[in-house]
Amino acid sequence: MAIRPLVGTPLAGCCTVLSVLGIVILLALGLAFDHGADVLTGSTKSPKDAHAVAQQCYRAAIVYAAFVGFCGCQIGMNARHARGAVRI
Numbered sequence: 001m002a003i004r005p006l007v008g009t010p011l012a013g014c015c016t017v018l019s020v021l022g023i024v025i026l027l028a029l030g031l032a033f034d035h036g037a038d039v040l041t042g043s044t045k046s047p048k049d050a051h052a053v054a055q056q057c058y059r060a061a062i063v064y065a066a067f068v069g070f071c072g073c074q075i076g077m078n079a080r081h082a083r084g085a086v087r088i
Helices: 009-034 050-082
Strands: none
Touching: 009 050
16 A cells, blocks of 8 residues: 655645745744834734734744645655655
């Protein structure tokens, strides 16, 4: 019985690239909120607890990192499946 990949290589590659971009953006936003950037926290409509917002950005970046791991595994599975090396 062979294990088959869930998604194709192009989709897994696209997911990996978008997830890495998401991680970078969320980490930048988290750092900006953590350091109280006036652009993000200086308005009356800004969140009151900037540290809590930063923590949520970091948690969301962890979710994106899990997607990078999953999609990276899918790319590897597709490469192994293409040459017939995946067996249980």
